[in-house]
Amino acid sequence: xxxxxxxxxxxxxxxxxxxxxxxxxxxxxxxxxxxxxxxxxxxxxxxxxxxxxxxxxxxxxxxxxxxxxxxxxxxxxxxxxxxxxxxxxxxxxxxxxxxxxxxxxxxxxxxxxxxxxxxxxxxxxxxxxxxxxxxxxxxxxxxxxxxxxxxxxxxxxxxxxxxxxxxxxxxxxxxxxxx
Amino acid sequence: xxxxxxxxxxxxxxxxxxxxxxxxxxxxxxxxxxxxxxxxxxxxxxxxxxxxxxxxxxxxxxxxxxxxxxxxxxxxxxxxxxxxxxxxxxxxxxxxxxxxxxxxxxxxxxxxxxxxxxxxxxxxxxxxxxxxxxxxxxxxxxxxxxxxxxxxxxxxxxxxxxxxxxxxxxxxxxx
Numbered sequence: 142x143x144x145x146x147x148x149x150x151x152x153x154x155x156x157x158x159x160x161x162x163x164x165x166x167x168x169x170x171x172x173x174x175x176x177x178x179x180x181x182x183x184x185x186x187x188x189x190x191x192x193x194x195x196x197x198x199x200x201x202x203x204x205x206x207x208x209x210x211x212x213x214x215x216x217x218x219x220x221x222x223x224x225x226x227x228x229x230x231x232x233x234x235x236x237x238x239x240x241x242x243x244x245x246x247x248x249x250x251x252x253x254x255x256x257x258x259x260x261x262x263x264x265x266x267x268x269x270x271x272x273x274x275x276x277x278x279x280x281x282x283x284x285x286x287x288x289x290x291x292x293x294x295x296x297x298x299x300x301x302x303x304x305x306x307x308x309x310x311x312x313x314x315x316x317x318x319x320x
Numbered sequence: 321x322x323x324x325x326x327x328x329x330x331x332x333x334x335x336x337x338x339x340x341x342x343x344x345x346x347x348x349x350x351x352x353x354x355x356x357x358x359x360x361x362x363x364x365x366x367x368x369x370x371x372x373x374x375x376x377x378x379x380x381x382x383x384x385x386x387x388x389x390x391x392x393x394x395x396x397x398x399x400x401x402x403x404x405x406x407x408x409x410x411x412x413x414x415x416x417x418x419x420x421x422x423x424x425x426x427x428x429x430x431x432x433x434x435x436x437x438x439x440x441x442x443x444x445x446x447x448x449x450x451x452x453x454x455x456x457x458x459x460x461x462x463x464x465x466x467x468x469x470x471x472x473x474x475x476x477x478x479x480x481x482x483x484x485x486x487x488x489x490x491x492x493x494x495x
Contacts (some may be wrong), residue, residue, distance in 0.1 A: 178369035284365035
């Protein structure tokens with residue numbers, strides 16, 4: 142590896158296992174934002190996102206030895222976050238409710254565009270809550286995180302073909318809801 | 321694979337800015353309503369939660385402290401498990417060392433000579449308290465010739481006459 146190239150997630154994970162806390166800090170810096178967006182999009186309340194991200198990353202570090210590198214570290218962490226959100230949702234018995242109004246705050250600089258985008262995002266977020274969990278997570282990993290079907294399948298414990306089918310079902314359902 | 325399928329596969333990377341649409345793809349997006357609505361959906365999804373921020377400076381020490389503590393605890397648990405395993409093996413070895421020889425001793429069958437010798441020792445042990453005179457008597461009995469004791473299998477026929485010997489022979493033949 143050339144010195145100018147940033148270290149890979151695999152090398153950071155190995156460094157953390159060897160006791161390098163700087164490597165762990167870099168993993169947090171790289172992936173915390175993506176995990177937060179994933180959690181919020183999957184239905185976590187804004188006020189819960191920080192705690193859930195912290196818990197997801199902690200669990201990730203605790204189980205980092207089980208990450209084999211077949212899935213990207215980001216999709217693997219998103220999968221842990223998804224499980225965490227499911228547990229949190231069960232504990233709160235569905236307390237997490239997506240409100241369309243919450244996301245319709247209008248930016249004063251571009252009121253019309255922002256309002257339209259915000260409304261679309263709110264509708265999408267609400268629509269995502271109506272999907273089965275696997276469809277929702279596959280859709281977000283693919284459309285939001287830009288993961289390939291292979292790594293989604295590895296993270297979620299399914300096949301690339303099944304991940305593709307889940308994605309297309311999700312797209313079809315969301316198109317209906319958004320139209 | 322149809323053009324629509326190919327477009328669908330390329331949408332996430334185009335939405336994240338990792339690739340640009342070609343002129344042909346742009347034309348397809350403009351003419352295909354299905355692809356256009358999917359494209360809108362993917363773009364919206366890729367922007368979803370962009371305003372959700374995480375304070376990594378505050379988050380990192382929290383996560384690392386917990387991870388460090390968990391690592392120490394995991395190491396302690398692993399060492400404890402190893403110690404328990406070693407202790408278990410040691411206990412098992414001691415139990416085996418105690419039980420196996422005792423079991424073998426119980427199963428051990430001494431050679432015939434040893435058994436006879438042991439039996440003799442028991443008989444002699446009964447005579448331990450006997451007086452010398454009594455011991456002499458016992459020894460004298462052991463020393464008596466076998467012939468003098470007589471046997472049913474070896475009757476004394478010397479005192480019989482011819483007819484008595486004939487009747488004795490007949491009775492043997494009949495039996």
